Amino acid sequence: MRGRKGTVAGGWLSRWPVIRQLQGEDGRREAARSARTDALRPRVEEADSVARSVCPYCAVGCGQLVYVKDGKVTQIEGDPDSPISRGRLCPKGSASKQLVTHTGRQTHVLYRRPYGTEWERLDLETAMDMIADRVVRTRRETWEQTHEGKEVRRTLGIASLGGATLDNEENYLMKKLYTALGAIQVENQARI
Amino acid sequence: MAECHPVGYQWVMEARQRGAKVFHIDPRFSRTSATVDRYLQIRAGSDLVLTGALINYVLSNELDFREYVLAYTNAATIVSEDFRDTEDLDGLFSGYDPETGRYDTASWAYEGDTGQTDEMSEGDQRHAEAAGSDSYGARGAGSTATPPQDPTLSHPRCVYQILRRHFARYTPERVAELCGIAPEQFAELAEAITANSGRERTTAWVYSVGWTQHSVGVQYIRSAAILQLLLGNMGRPGGGIMALRGHASIQGSTDIPTLFNLLPGYISMPHAHRHDGLDDYLKREGGDTGWWGNRRAYMVSLLKAWWGDSATEDNDFRFDYLPRLTGDHGHYATVMGQIDGTVKGYFVVGENPAVGSANGKAQRLGLANLDWLVVRDLMVIETASFWKDAPELETGELSTEEIGTEVFFMPAASHVEKDGTFTNTQRLLQWREKAVDPPDDCRSDLWFYYHLGKRIRQRLGAGQVDPTDRPLMELTWDYPEEGEHRDPSAAAVLREIGGVDAEGRPLGSLRELKPDGSTSCGCWIYCGVYADDVNQAARRKPRGEQGPVAPEWGWAWPANRRILYNRASADPEGRPWSERKKYVYWDAEAGRWTGPDVPDFEEDKPPSYRPPEGAKAQDAIAGTDPFIMQSDGKGWLYVPSGLADGPLPAHYEPHESPIRNTMYGRQSNPARRTVDRPENPYNPALSPRFPYVFTTSRVTEHHTAGAMSRTLPYLAELQPAAFCEVSPELAEQVGLENGGWATVVTSRTAIELRVLVTNRVRSLRLGDTTVHQIVMPYHWGYGGGGLVTGDVVNDLSPVVLDPNVYIQESKAGTCDVLPGRRPRGAALRALIERYRDG
Numbered sequence A: 001m002r003g004r005k006g007t008v009a010g011g012w013l014s015r016w017p018v019i020r021q022l023q024g025e026d027g028r029r030e031a032a033r034s035a036r037t038d039a040l041r042p043r044v045e046e047a048d049s050v051a052r053s054v055c056p057y058c059a060v061g062c063g064q065l066v067y068v069k070d071g072k073v074t075q076i077e078g079d080p081d082s083p084i085s086r087g088r089l090c091p092k093g094s095a096s097k098q099l100v101t102h103t104g105r106q107t108h109v110l111y112r113r114p115y116g117t118e119w120e121r122l123d124l125e126t127a128m129d130m131i132a133d134r135v136v137r138t139r140r141e142t143w144e145q146t147h148e149g150k151e152v153r154r155t156l157g158i159a160s161l162g163g164a165t166l167d168n169e170e171n172y173l174m175k176k177l178y179t180a181l182g183a184i185q186v187e188n189q190a191r192i
Numbered sequence B: 001m002a003e004c005h006p007v008g009y010q011w012v013m014e015a016r017q018r019g020a021k022v023f024h025i026d027p028r029f030s031r032t033s034a035t036v037d038r039y040l041q042i043r044a045g046s047d048l049v050l051t052g053a054l055i056n057y058v059l060s061n062e063l064d065f066r067e068y069v070l071a072y073t074n075a076a077t078i079v080s081e082d083f084r085d086t087e088d089l090d091g092l093f094s095g096y097d098p099e100t101g102r103y104d105t106a107s108w109a110y111e112g113d114t115g116q117t118d119e120m121s122e123g124d125q126r127h128a129e130a131a132g133s134d135s136y137g138a139r140g141a142g143s144t145a146t147p148p149q150d151p152t153l154s155h156p157r158c159v160y161q162i163l164r165r166h167f168a169r170y171t172p173e174r175v176a177e178l179c180g181i182a183p184e185q186f187a188e189l190a191e192a193i194t195a196n197s198g199r200e201r202t203t204a205w206v207y208s209v210g211w212t213q214h215s216v217g218v219q220y221i222r223s224a225a226i227l228q229l230l231l232g233n234m235g236r237p238g239g240g241i242m243a244l245r246g247h248a249s250i251q252g253s254t255d256i257p258t259l260f261n262l263l264p265g266y267i268s269m270p271h272a273h274r275h276d277g278l279d280d281y282l283k284r285e286g287g288d289t290g291w292w293g294n295r296r297a298y299m300v301s302l303l304k305a306w307w308g309d310s311a312t313e314d315n316d317f318r319f320d321y322l323p324r325l326t327g328d329h330g331h332y333a334t335v336m337g338q339i340d341g342t343v344k345g346y347f348v349v350g351e352n353p354a355v356g357s358a359n360g361k362a363q364r365l366g367l368a369n370l371d372w373l374v375v376r377d378l379m380v381i382e383t384a385s386f387w388k389d390a391p392e393l394e395t396g397e398l399s400t401e402e403i404g405t406e407v408f409f410m411p412a413a414s415h416v417e418k419d420g421t422f423t424n425t426q427r428l429l430q431w432r433e434k435a436v437d438p439p440d441d442c443r444s445d446l447w448f449y450y451h452l453g454k455r456i457r458q459r460l461g462a463g464q465v466d467p468t469d470r471p472l473m474e475l476t477w478d479y480p481e482e483g484e485h486r487d488p489s490a491a492a493v494l495r496e497i498g499g500v501d502a503e504g505r506p507l508g509s510l511r512e513l514k515p516d517g518s519t520s521c522g523c524w525i526y527c528g529v530y531a532d533d534v535n536q537a538a539r540r541k542p543r544g545e546q547g548p549v550a551p552e553w554g555w556a557w558p559a560n561r562r563i564l565y566n567r568a569s570a571d572p573e574g575r576p577w578s579e580r581k582k583y584v585y586w587d588a589e590a591g592r593w594t595g596p597d598v599p600d601f602e603e604d605k606p607p608s609y610r611p612p613e614g615a616k617a618q619d620a621i622a623g624t625d626p627f628i629m630q631s632d633g634k635g636w637l638y639v640p641s642g643l644a645d646g647p648l649p650a651h652y653e654p655h656e657s658p659i660r661n662t663m664y665g666r667q668s669n670p671a672r673r674t675v676d677r678p679e680n681p682y683n684p685a686l687s688p689r690f691p692y693v694f695t696t697s698r699v700t701e702h703h704t705a706g707a708m709s710r711t712l713p714y715l716a717e718l719q720p721a722a723f724c725e726v727s728p729e730l731a732e733q734v735g736l737e738n739g740g741w742a743t744v745v746t747s748r749t750a751i752e753l754r755v756l757v758t759n760r761v762r763s764l765r766l767g768d769t770t771v772h773q774i775v776m777p778y779h780w781g782y783g784g785g786g787l788v789t790g791d792v793v794n795d796l797s798p799v800v801l802d803p804n805v806y807i808q809e810s811k812a813g814t815c816d817v818l819p820g821r822r823p824r825g826a827a828l829r830a831l832i833e834r835y836r837d838g
Ligand code: SF4
Pocket: A055, A056, A057, A058, A059, A060, A061, A062, A085, A088, A089, A090, A091, A092, A093, A094, B004, B005, B006, B007, B008
């Protein structure tokens, strides 16, 4: 990279990138610069903290650096230390800041009552209690102690399907809890 | 690979720059095809003809790596005289029962191996009915340790000779006729892979769901395994068969499975009819020789991790607390259970079956018939909103006011809002640090299940505990809570997974696991991930500060070994096969195996070690046997037990195919699993109504069912519309215009897509027929907060499954194509009915 000082003599007009580019300077180099761009600083410089993370899309497992300022994610970049990715990210990995911060993300619990035509809001604690009640009830109602004369101790009334972006720890607690509940129809994207 | 695993593909490009020759074999021309030495377009669903012909080429020209094959594979092993091959039975192996469509595998065994022949054994019917073959993710099926052998390879019943006869009909002419690959192209490929294998060189194969999503998918992979074993490419640097997995932790989701038939570490769920009690279970689940002979230690340690002090020797460590299988409880069986009303409640967690699973309509009909549904995701995906926007509302098959399903949408935390590990495609666990707290009601799945479990336990523990609730009440469920949301500590969960001794100190490796209940470990293959009380998966020594194997970046299972079976990188005496391919080898002076990787072998077992009579577990594995998870220590060219559809791969056409199988008198895999129900109608094979072949695919800019990509402006803009790619010939034949619309029809439904006409898709000439192929990326859906929307491609696919692992055949089906947009409402139903009725 060349020096940061202005290279063209004269007033502000002659330093205006448009003029310089029209005069034949390369618009992808020095002539793209202005006082404003010179004053810009990369977001990553101002971060309060950087978390070492991993891209959530495919299974290559590219390393990511997640930059945080004031409790918000400000940038996600490839981790140059990673022997897998050497700092690179593909379009999906590069877009993952948007995945985390975009406005379309749903951040509240929604509830649709039976035969309902619209979503309703529900607070998180209430929803958790309602779900726990339903698990207990359905499990009781569909409990199967024996099947064709054999002990099976299970319920076929409750099933689960998980995605493959779940953490190992999450899958582990899921399988542990479901198994203790006697729910066996526990499946994952890994089948598909 | 360039398309779906782009950053991994940089290494292929580097290898190519250094002289590696790269072939790409695929029905569709992608960014990979554009950057390789040779692209071979293949008809979807014909791959086994090609790999079979490569095997035949190696065998008939005796190009196998003979020293490797003799020492490390079961080539010399003699098979039972009861075995009959597809050569003898016109496309069937011995033991087939036409009534049930299942095999009795007894006759496939090694000579004299009668231990595996009863009805309860591995590979037999009950085993097959619960996807038993899935349990071989970390070990082989049981066999005798020292079956009879003929090292001259001339015995007519030795594996080598069986292979020669079996693959003789797989010729370049068949490849041309069934795959559409010309004999010169085949010759170039065959010469390249054989010239590039042996002492000095190795060849790698890479596959993905283009090989697995077939009714004969497991045998596709098996054919690659045979080829790589014959060429001596397993356990060596630059060799192997790389399964490129599509999701951040899909490998982890199989290792610590949320799968119906598995417990963590590929331990089978017990089956009510196959297993009575722990001892009986362990007896029937594999051989006593090889590392798997230690399975009591793995199982007991898991039970201890789950039921702690309640699990004792006297009560079989609470083995009876595990619920029992009685058959297929897989994803598609569950959906049929929803339609039938037996499944009442459903949790869908980071998954979108209304778009991502085969036969989307059946999925949505199932959702509409539940009592309650919990969906956890970042976005309100189609699986959550089906009652509002499913295509079946428009056709009148469903109506919002009549759908009784109660739906809870629970917003999830993103990958930067929680800590935890992903296991990538190379079995590498990488810990993610949490960057920020999740917003509003968003929570991790760890939080959700932990707090749900607590609430359920509160409810059940209120009075006298019912005996059926004891597994829950005695479950170890006390993780430290952190932060304002009282998140359970993910590190504590990983520590439990990695295993501890009786004093609660983390274990160093799986060799420390004990069968007596003095250790506990949530997943034996992950044992050691918390060795020295350090989160090994969080290690981040920069690549510049360590060699290319990078053993201090993350942690790979098992025991941080980066190349499996790496003892095979040395010759039987323990010397590197060549200086160029030196990796793990025996250091006689130090009396140990050494090299840049952790040896996948007992470190101090010399090459000269021979097992004493009656030895068990690893003691039964000779110093020359690299495949330590197999009962006989050998790489299996021929699989004497454990598979549901044959000991050898055989080419069968996809369930829906426009081409007759000219290899055998059997059109499709005789053991494939069909779901014969009105919700899942099939296109008849060879039907003129469905003359074209379709396959589904992905593009770089989107991710699977799209919830994480079509919702993002950057990515939506890069790939804005659902499309089908067709050849100019097909476009002309049907009347399709580039940029216009096409309607693709199967017996399930019809969908509309934008048309992309390119020369990249060629129409294949097979003998005197021409086959047109249609390629469709499947990332779009009608809702889900997508900034770009489109019809659901998976709605076209049938539910027909591989008999070993129950994966659906979504990579090769048949269809018709019409110009223009599809009909709406009742007219759409009428169209499909016309097609169905012919
Ligand atoms: S950045 Fe791209 S290649 Fe890397 S893990 Fe993410 S999706 Fe895969």
